[in-house]
Amino acid sequence: MSGADVKPGRLTQEQIAANFADMHPPLTPSEAIIDADRCYFCYDAPCTTACPTGIDIPGFIQKIRSGNLKGSAHTILSENIMGGMCARVCPTEVLCEQACVRNTHEDRPVRIGLLQRHATDAVVRDNTQLFQRAPATGRTVAIVGGGPAGLSCAHRLAMLGHHAIVFEPKDKPGGLNEYGIAAYKTLDDFAAREVEYILGIGGIEMRAGTALGRHISLRELREQYDAVFLGFGLAGVNGLGLEHEQLEGVANAVDYIAELRQAPDKAKLPVGRRVVVIGGGMTAIDIAVQSKALGAAEVTMVYRRGQEQMKASRYEQEFAQTRGVNLRCWSRPRRLLVDGARVRGVEFESTSTPGETYTLDADVVFKAIGQKVSWERLAGTGELLEIREARIAVDEERRTSLSGVWAGGDCVYGGEDLTVSAVQDGKLAALSIDRFLRGA
Numbered sequence: 001m002s003g004a005d006v007k008p009g010r011l012t013q014e015q016i017a018a019n020f021a022d023m024h025p026p027l028t029p030s031e032a033i034i035d036a037d038r039c040y041f042c043y044d045a046p047c048t049t050a051c052p053t054g055i056d057i058p059g060f061i062q063k064i065r066s067g068n069l070k071g072s073a074h075t076i077l078s079e080n081i082m083g084g085m086c087a088r089v090c091p092t093e094v095l096c097e098q099a100c101v102r103n104t105h106e107d108r109p110v111r112i113g114l115l116q117r118h119a120t121d122a123v124v125r126d127n128t129q130l131f132q133r134a135p136a137t138g139r140t141v142a143i144v145g146g147g148p149a150g151l152s153c154a155h156r157l158a159m160l161g162h163h164a165i166v167f168e169p170k171d172k173p174g175g176l177n178e179y180g181i182a183a184y185k186t187l188d189d190f191a192a193r194e195v196e197y198i199l200g201i202g203g204i205e206m207r208a209g210t211a212l213g214r215h216i217s218l219r220e221l222r223e224q225y226d227a228v229f230l231g232f233g234l235a236g237v238n239g240l241g242l243e244h245e246q247l248e249g250v251a252n253a254v255d256y257i258a259e260l261r262q263a264p265d266k267a268k269l270p271v272g273r274r275v276v277v278i279g280g281g282m283t284a285i286d287i288a289v290q291s292k293a294l295g296a297a298e299v300t301m302v303y304r305r306g307q308e309q310m311k312a313s314r315y316e317q318e319f320a321q322t323r324g325v326n327l328r329c330w331s332r333p334r335r336l337l338v339d340g341a342r343v344r345g346v347e348f349e350s351t352s353t354p355g356e357t358y359t360l361d362a363d364v365v366f367k368a369i370g371q372k373v374s375w376e377r378l379a380g381t382g383e384l385l386e387i388r389e390a391r392i393a394v395d396e397e398r399r400t401s402l403s404g405v406w407a408g409g410d411c412v413y414g415g416e417d418l419t420v421s422a423v424q425d426g427k428l429a430a431l432s433i434d435r436f437l438r439g440a
């Protein structure tokens with residue numbers, strides 16, 4: 001991006017460092033013990049039921065209490081190998097912590113996310129391998145996509161003695177953990193360290209620079225491997241359907257976020273003075289907050305319905321507002337306003353009062369109205385599978401309609417589009433693949 005009101009260096013290095021500091025700093029050991037002591041160790045714990053990966057939460061908290069951090073990490077990672085990342089990025093306020101019975105007694109849940117981070121950080125930092133491979137089965141599974149779904153599947157298969165080959169177009173594995181999650185949620189290259197931890201079990205081979213559809217087809221994978229898992233996420237971005245969308249100053253939020261996550265020096269990233277974000281989900285919140293954190297003077301997030309309907313949780317909405325982001329609801333973009341070859345604003349129309357319009361000036365307009373499977377780049381893959389609402393249909397074991405092919409994560413129909421759900425999908429698929437390969 002370039003242009004008069006789009007430039008790098010709006011803030012000093014110190015300001016940027018402060019704005020991108022850890023959103024939820026880790027607990028000290030004594031804070032962790034105090035919080036662990038607040039747990040009632042409920043029977044049939046509602047927090048565990050609310051966790052998409054079914055982590056035994058009272059079990060791991062009990063181990064923190066008794067000083068057994070490694071055991072605690074084992075309890076977490078045996079259900080969710082990305083327990084470290086999920087501790088940082090899960091919307092706990094609508095999952096385990098919402099279900100915590102401490103809410104009714106004290107209006108404040110046990111800080112499960114932070115305790116989970118406390119338990120897992122040292123294991124990942126020191127690459128302490130807590131799981132071994134079962135004796136090799138001689139079976140090889142192709143995994144398409146090295147994101148949370150693919151890596152979770154690969155790790156579980158490795159634990160079960162199978163060999164996994166991960167086909168990934170990007171240089172770095174990790175999927176959106178590496179390229180998408182907001183920078184203040186995952187610091188110090190944690191995503192890469194976690195991938196290293198996952199690969200540390202052995203038996204997982206990464207084939208970087210290899211894309212399904214471009215370098216290999218589903219038909220070939222089915223012929224060459226004992227089973228296939230599809231976890232290629234959502235590589236396409238929804239458009240606004242307006243004229244001038246290709247002009248300078250109009251960008252996909254996910255592309256800019258990826259650039260930001262990979263930037264060695266954030267102060268060098270060009271930032272608009274006035275930024276308009278169109279969308280109401282996590283991506284919209286993240287691009288809005290991060291634009292502000294990079295020094296944009298005015299950031300407005302515009303959503304077509306009300307705050308209640310936003311996909312981003314109330315907590316995230318409030319987080320954005322406290323970081324200086326303006327929220328405007330019940331509006332949809334009607335026209336991109338242009339000045340020569342670049343955008344200068346957006347005309348919106350009210351979705352609650354027909355005919356009412358208003359204009360927001362903008363140096364940059366970010367599109368954040370959702371991602372989709374990029375079927376056109378998958379060379380006929382979609383024709384072989386049953387598709388529902390443009391995503392892959394799977395059963396409860398994450399089997400697709402095609403024999404020997406499983407799928408999980410964002411690319412399947414009916415999921416939550418969360419890191420933790422992708423990890424669970426990968427795990428369930430691996431268990432199902434294992435049963436299939438053993439003929440059980």
Ligand SMILES: Cc1cc2nc3c(=O)[nH]c(=O)nc-3n(C[C@H](O)[C@H](O)[C@H](O)COP(=O)(O)OP(=O)(O)OC[C@H]3O[C@@H](n4cnc5c(N)ncnc54)[C@H](O)[C@@H]3O)c2cc1C
Nearest residue numbers: 145147148149175176211212232233409410417418419422
């Ligand atoms: C900006 C943003 C912020 C988010 N923040 C959060 C958050 O805070 N908390 C949370 O829980 N969730 C968050 N999410 C959602 C979460 O990141 C996803 O649900 C999760 O990453 C899905 O995992 P996945 O493995 O299915 O897909 P991905 O993470 O997208 O991984 C898919 C992998 O497949 C690869 N791939 C793509 N095409 C091909 C191909 N043709 N062949 C082979 N490989 C291919 C990709 O390069 C990628 O590595 C966020 C999403 C976005 C976009």
Ligand code: SF4
Nearest residue numbers: 039040042047100101
């Ligand atoms: S619901 Fe809360 S108090 Fe009960 S086991 Fe879970 S974390 Fe502990």
